[in-house]
C-alpha cells in the first residue's frame with residue numbers, strides 16, 4: 408500500500424465508512440447509558456456517593472445492587488442526556504475524583520466480598536487543567552492497580568465508547584463483555600487522527616486503521632463475548648437491549664463465582680494478553 | 687535482526703551540541719561531560735537509553751536483558767507511512783529493537799534492575815514489545831531481589847498498535863504486583879517527557895518517584911487541553927516542579943546528582959552492595 412493510500416492496512420473507503428458507522432452508533436444520542444442498563448439488568452440498585460477524600464464526581468456512578476439474588480458492587484461511567492445533565496456528568500469524562508470513587512468501590516467490594524460489575528461508556532479521562540493539577544494520571548494508575556488486586560469476581564461490560572486510559576480504569580475484569588456496537592480504543596478516532604495525520608478531520612481513516620470494531624476485541628482475546636444488540640442498534644430499543652444483556656451478566660457472574668476465583672489469574676490474563684511472547 | 691550492543695551508540699556523532707532551550711552551542715565533549723545538561727542554561731536535554739544507562743550504571747556493570755525482544759505490526763497499520771517502515775528506521779537509527787533498554791547493573795555499588803526508555807525511538811511510546819520488555823525486567827528484578835529503577839521518557843501510547851498499546855498499561859501494572867509481593871522497591875524516575883499511558887500506569891506507581899528538572903509530565907498534553915477546553919494554562923503547567931508542589935513527585939533531582947541520590951536511596955532501602963553479596967555467598 409502506498410503512503411498516498413492510507414486507510415489502515417485495509418486501505419479502502421468502505422473500511423473507513425464501516426468503522427466510522429460503528430463509532431457513530433456507539434455515540435448515538437439515544438443510546439442507553441449506564442444507568443438505563445443498570446435499571447434493566449440489575450435489581451434494587453442503590454447509589455452511593457463520593458470518593459471519601461472530598462470529591463463526588465458525577466461522571467462515575469457507584470452503588471450496590473443484586474442480580475439473581477446475588478449482592479453486587481457496581482461502578483459505571485455515566486453520560487448525561489439533557490443539556491444540564493451532560494454538564495453535570497461532564498459527558499462521561501471523569502476527573503481524578505471519579506477514579507478515586509471507583510477505587511473506593513473496589514475497596515468496599517473487597518471488604519464485603521462482593522463481586523463487581525462495571526459499565527464502561529466514556530470518551531476518556533477529562534482533558535483539563537484541574538484534572539491534571541489533581542493528579543489525573545496518578546488516579547488512573549492507582550485504579551489499574553486496585554482492579555488487579557481486587558479479591559472478588561469482577562465482570563466488565565463496554566456498553567458504548569471505551570476511550571483510552573479512562574476506560575481501562577474500570578475494564579480490567581475477569582470477564583469482559585462488549586455490546587455489538589460498542590468499541591474500545593487507545594484514543595478517540597479524532598485524537599488519533601490529530602496525532603497520526605495532524606488532522607482531526609481524518610477520523611474515519613483513523614477509526615479504520617485502529618480496527619476498533621467490537622468483533623476484533625473478541626478475536627484478539629481482549630473481550631470474552633460480544634453481546635448482540637436489537638436489530639438497528641441499542642438506541643432503537645432499550646428494553647430489548649436489557650433483555651439481551653441481563654442473561655449474559657447472570658451467566659458470566661455465575662460462572663465466575665462458581666469457578667473458584669483467584670485474582671492472580673486476573674493479573675496473569677493482563678500480563679499475557681497480547682499473546683505475542685511466550686513466557 | 688542485528689542489534690548493537692549496549693554502549694555502542696553515541697548520543698550523536700555531530701561535533702557540536704546545541705541546546706534546545708537556549709540554542710547555545712557547545713563542544714560535544716563539554717556537553718557530554720555535563721551529562722547533556724546545557725552548560726549555559728542547565729536545561730536537561732533528552733538523552734538516548736544507552737546514554738542514560740552509561741550515566742547511571744557503574745562502569746562495566748550493565749548486562750542487557752532481553753536484547754532481542756522485538757514486536758511486530760499486529761494491525762497492518764498505515765498512516766502517512768507503513769508502521770513496519772517506521773519501526774525499521776527507528777531500529778537502525780537508535781540501535782535498539784524497540785523504545786526501551788533493560789538489564790542488570792549496579793549503581794554506586796548496589797545491584798539493581800535498570801530500564802530506560804528511548805525517546806528517539808518513536809517517542810518512547812508503549813508498544814507491545816516495550817511493555818513486554820518492561821514487564822520482564824520488573825519480574826526478573828523481583829525474582830533476583832534487585833531494586834527496580836526505571837527512567838521513563840515516553841509520549842505514551844503507540845497509536846500504530848491501537849488497543850494492544852493501551853493494554854500495555856495493564857500489563858506493566860500486573861507485572862509490578864510481583865515487586866509488591868516480594869517487597870522489592872521500585873524507584874520511578876520521570877524524564878522529559880512522561881505523558882499519557884506511561885504516567886497513567888507504571889511510572890506513577892513508584893515507591894519513590896523522582897523527576898528531572900522541568901520535565902513535561904501529565905496525562906493529556908497541553909496542546910490537546912487547550913484545543914478541547916480553551917482553558918488558560920497556569921505558569922509551569924505539567925512540569926516536574928508543578929507536580930512536586932502538588933504532592934505527586936517526591937523530589938526533583940538535577941541529572942548531575944541523580945546517581946548520588948539513587949545511591950543514597952538504595953542504601954537507605956537496604957539494598958546490598960555487590961561487596962555484601964560476595965561476602966554472603
Ligand SMILES: [Zn+2]
Pocket residue numbers: 705706707708709710724725726727728729
Ligand atoms: Zn541551554
